[in-house]
Amino acid sequence: MGLFSSEIKTMDDLFVHTLRDIYYAENQITKALPKMIEKATNPQLKQGFEQHLQQTEGHIRNLDEVFKMMDKEAKGVDCPAIDGIIKEANEVAGEVDDKDVLDAALIAAAQAVEHYEITRYGTLITWAQQMNRKDCAEVLKRNLAEEKATDEKLTQMAESRVNVKAMQ
Amino acid sequence: MGLFSSEIKTMDDLFVHTLRDIYYAENQITKALPKMIEKATNPQLKQGFEQHLQQTEGHIRNLDEVFKMMDKEAKGVDCPAIDGIIKEANEVAGEVDDKDVLDAALIAAAQAVEHYEITRYGTLITWAQQMNRKDCAEVLKRNLAEEKATDEKLTQMAESRVNVKAMQ
Numbered sequence: 567m568g569l570f571s572s573e574i575k576t577m578d579d580l581f582v583h584t585l586r587d588i589y590y591a592e593n594q595i596t597k598a599l600p601k602m603i604e605k606a607t608n609p610q611l612k613q614g615f616e617q618h619l620q621q622t623e624g625h626i627r628n629l630d631e632v633f634k635m636m637d638k639e640a641k642g643v644d645c646p647a648i649d650g651i652i653k654e655a656n657e658v659a660g661e662v663d664d665k666d667v668l669d670a671a672l673i674a675a676a677q678a679v680e681h682y683e684i685t686r687y688g689t690l691i692t693w694a695q696q697m698n699r700k701d702c703a704e705v706l707k708r709n710l711a712e713e714k715a716t717d718e719k720l721t722q723m724a725e726s727r728v729n730v731k732a733m734q
Numbered sequence: 735m736g737l738f739s740s741e742i743k744t745m746d747d748l749f750v751h752t753l754r755d756i757y758y759a760e761n762q763i764t765k766a767l768p769k770m771i772e773k774a775t776n777p778q779l780k781q782g783f784e785q786h787l788q789q790t791e792g793h794i795r796n797l798d799e800v801f802k803m804m805d806k807e808a809k810g811v812d813c814p815a816i817d818g819i820i821k822e823a824n825e826v827a828g829e830v831d832d833k834d835v836l837d838a839a840l841i842a843a844a845q846a847v848e849h850y851e852i853t854r855y856g857t858l859i860t861w862a863q864q865m866n867r868k869d870c871a872e873v874l875k876r877n878l879a880e881e882k883a884t885d886e887k888l889t890q891m892a893e894s895r896v897n898v899k900a901m902q
Contacts, residue, residue, distance in 0.1 A: 574829065574830045574835065574839070575831065575832060577835055577838060580830070587822075645818075646817075646822055647819040647822050647846060649814075650814035650816070650819065650821075651814075651850075653814040653815075654755075654813070654814055663743065667742065667748055670748060671742070671748055673857075674853075674854075677853045677857060678815060678850065678853050678854070680853070681849040681850065682846065682849065682850070684849060685846045686842075688889070689845060689892065692889075693838070725860055
């Protein structure tokens, strides 16, 4: 989150800072996904990543809307967590030779990304509700629902076909 | 995960590598939690972190058992993801002055840690089942159940009291 005491004094500050954390994260994800699309072999997985790239662009627009509602500038702050998660994802993408094992590793990496987003959106929604900002909470809930659906789809892919192929 | 092509050729390799990733993560968490315990103000939160420290030590013992089952050396590999998540948690712990806002931030940081563990254990259990290593899956499920329960408890704390206090 790259927090500094000068910035974070109230829950309102913490909310905006965490919004900037996930804004940075979503933007980094739009840069990471094209590499994952390129590396994925399973057509269903490739298509899933392509669809999620479009969704991620929508999430950024939704976050722009929340910044407007809060009357704050839409900008990111350094987020070592997503940087670390994406670093791991890139390492997998570059270092595993076997196509099926690589697909399994890419799914695992993508699920780590999804879970980071799920936890951050969950936190932001709770805080927005407590701050009586239901308008912000409603927009954030749309992003959360899509992240959860993506994670669920990735679980189904991992359980059904991609890994089973890798075991053969 | 710090993957290298020389190591990861099969799903078995990927499984052991990911086991070492979460082993490193659990060990880093045992180092991070005492600082979070020290910083937390709400007694319920402090106690929750203390309990989770004990659980984390149990998770490491469970992972030792899985390494034995796999006949592999129990050791960690660098995990930039957990390093990044903990870096954020430490920044929060050190940089927010207001006690109640700090508690809310600590809960959010702890939930990011839990979600990383939830995704990794979920992946490992799926792979273990597909590799017909139900013995490993059963042990890993115990860790996953405790991580999920901890995340749920943190959500309840965030929703019920800690944040509401911070809004006042």
